[in-house]
Amino acid sequence: MSTEQASRGYGEGKEDYLRRLRRIEGQARGLQKMVEDDKYCIDILTQVSAMTSALQSVALGLLNDHLGHCVVEAAKAGGPEADAKVKEAADAIARLVRS
Amino acid sequence: MSTEQASRGYGEGKEDYLRRLRRIEGQARGLQKMVEDDKYCIDILTQVSAMTSALQSVALGLLNDHLGHCVVEAAKAGGPEADAKVKEAADAIARLVRS
Amino acid sequence: MSTEQASRGYGEGKEDYLRRLRRIEGQARGLQKMVEDDKYCIDILTQVSAMTSALQSVALGLLNDHLGHCVVEAAKAGGPEADAKVKEAADAIARLVRS
Amino acid sequence: MSTEQASRGYGEGKEDYLRRLRRIEGQARGLQKMVEDDKYCIDILTQVSAMTSALQSVALGLLNDHLGHCVVEAAKAGGPEADAKVKEAADAIARLVRS
Numbered sequence: 001m002s003t004e005q006a007s008r009g010y011g012e013g014k015e016d017y018l019r020r021l022r023r024i025e026g027q028a029r030g031l032q033k034m035v036e037d038d039k040y041c042i043d044i045l046t047q048v049s050a051m052t053s054a055l056q057s058v059a060l061g062l063l064n065d066h067l068g069h070c071v072v073e074a075a076k077a078g079g080p081e082a083d084a085k086v087k088e089a090a091d092a093i094a095r096l097v098r099s
Numbered sequence: 100m101s102t103e104q105a106s107r108g109y110g111e112g113k114e115d116y117l118r119r120l121r122r123i124e125g126q127a128r129g130l131q132k133m134v135e136d137d138k139y140c141i142d143i144l145t146q147v148s149a150m151t152s153a154l155q156s157v158a159l160g161l162l163n164d165h166l167g168h169c170v171v172e173a174a175k176a177g178g179p180e181a182d183a184k185v186k187e188a189a190d191a192i193a194r195l196v197r198s
Numbered sequence: 199m200s201t202e203q204a205s206r207g208y209g210e211g212k213e214d215y216l217r218r219l220r221r222i223e224g225q226a227r228g229l230q231k232m233v234e235d236d237k238y239c240i241d242i243l244t245q246v247s248a249m250t251s252a253l254q255s256v257a258l259g260l261l262n263d264h265l266g267h268c269v270v271e272a273a274k275a276g277g278p279e280a281d282a283k284v285k286e287a288a289d290a291i292a293r294l295v296r297s
Numbered sequence: 298m299s300t301e302q303a304s305r306g307y308g309e310g311k312e313d314y315l316r317r318l319r320r321i322e323g324q325a326r327g328l329q330k331m332v333e334d335d336k337y338c339i340d341i342l343t344q345v346s347a348m349t350s351a352l353q354s355v356a357l358g359l360l361n362d363h364l365g366h367c368v369v370e371a372a373k374a375g376g377p378e379a380d381a382k383v384k385e386a387a388d389a390i391a392r393l394v395r396s
Contacts, residue, residue: 008137021131028124035116038107041165045191048158049198052151056198056394059147064387066140071364072379075372082369090361092144097353097394098296099148099155155295163288166269171280174273181270189262196254196295197395206335215332223325230318236305239363243389246356247396250349254396257345264338290342297346297353 009069010062020058027051059096063089108168109161119157126150158195162188207267208260218256225249257294261287306366307359317355324348356393360386 010017027047034044067089074085109116126146133143166188173184208215225245232242265287272283307314324344331341364386371382 009140010134011137014134014137017134018131021127021134025124025127025131028120028127032117032120032124035109035113035120038110038113041108041161041169042187042191045158045161045165046194048154048161049191049194052154052158052195052198055147055151055154059144059151060387060391060394062140062144062147063390064383066144067364067368067387068380068383070140071368072372072383075369076375078373083365086361086365086369088141090357090364092141092148093360093390093393094357095145095148096151096390097357099151159288159292159295162291163284166265166288167281167284170265170269171273171284174270175276177274182266185262185266185270189258189265192261192291192294193258195291196258207338208332208341209335212332212335216329219325219329219332223322223329226318226322226325230315230322233307233311233314233318236308236311239306239359239367240385240389242307243356243359243363244392246352246359247389247392250352250356250393250396253345253349253352257342257349260338260342260345264342268338286339290339290346293343293346294349297349 009065009067013061013065017058017061020054024051024054024058027054056096063093063096066092108164108166112160112164116157116160119153123150123153123157126153155195162192162195165191207263207265211259211263215256215259218252222249222252222256225252254294261291261294264290306362306364310358310362314355314358317351321348321351321355324351353393360390360393363389 027050031044031047031051034047071085071089074082107113127150130143130146130150133146170184170188173181226249229242229245229249232245269283269287272280325348328341328344328348331344368382368386371379
């Protein structure tokens, strides 16, 4: 693993995230097929909800990894960098909760 | 437009929905690229939030069309079908709010 | 039941909504007590999540009643009023999904 | 300030949180008044959305304080306690995002 990769909280789970994102891409294609085939609105909405949940699950995983690696490392190092990392993570959480 | 298409609330906006879903599919590919390139977790999370908002916006549009066409038609026709359509729509809204 | 009450979709379930809202008010007081007693942040957050779910559940109930009464009535009457009611409901759903 | 208070991340902002929670309690009472007075469903839903946003805002504030104090302290101390705190925070975030 390169130094660069090691510096990312999700490094270890990279393949898993890629697999989940490919599935989400497939869900986006599946939705286009449903619209093209004039499927029933409610069935499309059910798939949109499933895709939103899958995306949220990826986001929560990334956030967990980020807290456990980047934020914890910054906290250990201390100083203004630690505060900045916490603020940055809190802002990302707020965007997630409100999106 | 076929009879089948006409029966879907989103019929008129079909091209617009397909365009938005293709963009969402592109966002899913963009996220895979970010993970492959070891981009910073917070930047990935920002893109996930943007993609979630885009998906929600599609869902709200579909729901609006559904209420304005399928539910209104069923209400005019009356009877148990109207109640069933309202319940079905309410359940879809609940899944959306909770996803 | 007065004419006024009858015109509200939630008329029949009024007592049930009041009971749930009183419980939610109690949850708000419980949260104040937890903060005053310096309870652990995570335990407070768990209670906030429970209270948010209870509120959402009230909102989904009201929305269901609204669709089943006000929107269905307007749809039967037809005309611009029906369109206005659907738009109004869709806007309320959007606020709910995004809040 | 007692040692106990100092150990809570929200210690400094305690008065502010209490003020916001009292306002939220007031919103819950206002909603009961609206239902009692048979106010229009959509107006009630608008108030529910405002109250949900106020609650979420309190939750995000508490989470921010928690990350900046409890989690950062645990990270500095290191060991399994740090991992446990990160997991606990991530679980609280997941409940918040999904509620």
